[in-house]
């Protein structure tokens with residue numbers, strides 16, 4: 001069997017890895033248009049004399065992995081298979097970094113409640129005073145009468161009221177999708193399960209408790225994937241040991257996953273990585289028995305590229321997943337005491353007054369991984385605001401760094417200048433699953449089934465889940481489906 005995997009981000013890489021393990025006789029060609037693998041996984045080490053390690057490790061993209069849930073199980077399995085468990089830096093659930101998340105509103109940090117009791121106390125904070133009333137409101141709200149998809153904002157306002165939605169939920173959506181919760185689909189984002197809970201139980205708060213107790217939060221297919229992943233005793237043991245952690249980071253940076261995968265492919269006889277080879281042609285062969293990628297024929301192909309490539313390569317119905325762009329500014333201070341907060345970081349609500357540079361939030365990186373023994377922050381700017389106001393995109397990295405310094409001065413009272421600063425504009429980096437995303441995806445999938453005889457698989461952040469864990473899980477699932485067909 002021959003398989004082409006199009007795209008060398010974490011989605012394509014994990015698909016290639018699992019397929020190579022499931023079918024050692026399968027010849028796998030992985031096409032990547034760039035000279036590097038990893039896509040948005042971008043860890044950089046910048047030399048500096050201000051750190052005892054001689055450099056400072058910055059994440060220009062993702063930095064944390066979720067070890068819980070089905071996507072978390074797939075992540076842990078991949079880390080175990082790659083023998084990376086020793087490099088895992090767990091962030092324990094009861095640590096300040098996990099418990100302390102903040103909302104910046106209107107001009108101060110508000111600690112997000114991490115327990116029921118704290119939720120009641122949150123009336124004392126401007127950003128969160130609606131929380132207790134929002135939770136009460138949900139208990140008496142009627143449920144939606146139809147099953148149509150709606151925006152996260154519409155759902156949250158209906159269940160929990162406007163203030164809770166604007167101040168807390170819009171911040172959270174900034175911190176995951178860098179998006180506008182009034183445009184994003186409830187059904188297709190990580191909150192999709194809430195629609196099912198409301199349909200079945202009316203109250204979301206009560207329903208989540210009952211659904212979790214009854215094991216209803218996973219579909220039958222997901223339960224099969226979980227059983228399959230847990231068959232590996234080593235994975236099961238590592239997964240169990242990480243359940244006391246809310247997140248994990250990796251000692252040598254998130255991109256170390258890519259280096260381990262690359263080393264695996266170099267050592268394997270059945271995976272060929274085609275660097276600097278963009279996929280420019282994708283079609284069913286004349287015999288209808290093969291799929292052609294560029295000028296080679298394969299039994300199956302896996303599409304792990306941005307959805308805008310779909311309409312360039314196939315006459316399928318459009319899959320126009322919009323995207324948001326984020327300016328990522330990394331700051332390092334040799335002084336470990338410049339930050340007066342312990343926690344994961346803070347997020348800003350969507351329409352924060354006096355936020356001309358569209359600050360989305362700041363990650364307190366040195367709280368999670370601090371070999372440099374200083375203070376490390378990542379300021380993220382833009383998101384949906386850059387789409388509404390493209391002129392606000394900083395025209396140079398220096399400008400972005402000055403905006404980031406202004407933000408940490410205003411929000412964290414950090415007046416010192418950073419010893420090392422790094423700014424990267426990540427254009428079109430986070431897919432925006434708009435209302436109706438799943439309906440669009442279904443149309444494309446049925447076109448592919450009809451016109452490519454099911455020989456093309458879609459995976460990646462553009463389709464069903466933006467987290468690294470979602471991409472790895474879908475890579476595992478896709479490899480299993482191809483292996484099943486190849487039997």
Ligand SMILES: Cc1cc2nc3c(=O)[nH]c(=O)nc-3n(C[C@H](O)[C@H](O)[C@H](O)COP(=O)(O)OP(=O)(O)OC[C@H]3O[C@@H](n4cnc5c(N)ncnc54)[C@H](O)[C@@H]3O)c2cc1C
Pocket residue numbers: 006007008009010011012031032033034037038039040041060061062063064065066277278279280304305306309326328426429430459460461462466467468469471
């Ligand atoms: C700033 C930022 C912070 C994030 N933080 C987190 C986090 O903390 N935790 C988390 O779980 N997730 C996080 N994410 C999300 C996660 O990083 C991404 O969703 C995920 O990496 C996407 O992987 P992918 O393989 O689907 O796509 P991509 O990484 O986009 O990879 C696609 C690959 O396809 C290649 N390609 C494109 N077109 C072609 C072509 N025609 N031919 C050949 N190759 C092609 C590209 O060069 C690229 O290598 C973050 C994302 C960003 C941008």
Ligand SMILES: C=Cc1c2[nH]c(c1C)Cc1[nH]c(c(CCC(=O)O)c1C)Cc1[nH]c(c(C)c1CCC(=O)O)Cc1[nH]c(c(C)c1C=C)C2
Pocket residue numbers: 064065066101102172174175176177178190246247326344345346347360361362363364380430466467468
């Ligand atoms: C300030 C902007 C952003 C921060 N992270 C991201 C943006 C745009 C991107 C991002 N972060 C996470 C994911 C994966 C989502 C998932 O499905 O797991 C993505 C795409 C991880 C994450 N970040 C926050 C949460 C609650 C999560 C998911 C759950 C988890 O892993 O625990 C919130 C959050 N993000 C940022 C900050 C500063 C912050 C909270 C204070 C940065």
